[in-house]
Amino acid sequence: MVPRFWRKIKYRYDVVGSYCENCGSYYYPKREICPRCRRRSKLRDEKFPDEGIILSYTVVNSRIIAMIGLNNGAKTLAEVCADKVEIGMKVKKAFRRYGEEGEAGIIYYGTKFVPI
Numbered sequence: 001m002v003p004r005f006w007r008k009i010k011y012r013y014d015v016v017g018s019y020c021e022n023c024g025s026y027y028y029p030k031r032e033i034c035p036r037c038r039r040r041s042k043l044r045d046e047k048f049p050d051e052g053i054i055l056s057y058t059v060v061n062s063r064i065i066a067m068i069g070l071n072n073g074a075k076t077l078a079e080v081c082a083d084k085v086e087i088g089m090k091v092k093k094a095f096r097r098y099g100e101e102g103e104a105g106i107i108y109y110g111t112k113f114v115p116i
């Protein structure tokens with residue numbers, strides 16, 4: 001039962017953003033319209049690379065939140081699971097359990113990054 005559940009989760013949390021065919025910009029998370037092109041937006045879903053480097057980071061409540069530059073040039077803000085990070089460090093997407101809630105045992109997953 002774990003594998004089926006896992007596949008579902010994996011699909012749900014693939015790094016999918018938007019690509020504007022009109023101006024060539026990438027956006028993550030997904031957007032409905034391109035802020036540059038507005039009504040001329042031509043957005044389509046684009047699977048993003050799951051590796052990148054840390055551009056900057058901050059520590060909030062002992063969690064590391066980093067601005068990550070993905071390999072296609074897009075940027076995303078995500079938690080990095082590591083004891084220590086530094087700017088320029090290579091990271092890749094990983095799945096970490098976020099938390100559980102209630103008796104139904106609903107588990108929330110989020111996209112996080114780990115050092116490569």
Ligand SMILES: [Zn+2]
Nearest residue numbers: 020023034037
């Ligand atoms: Zn655009």
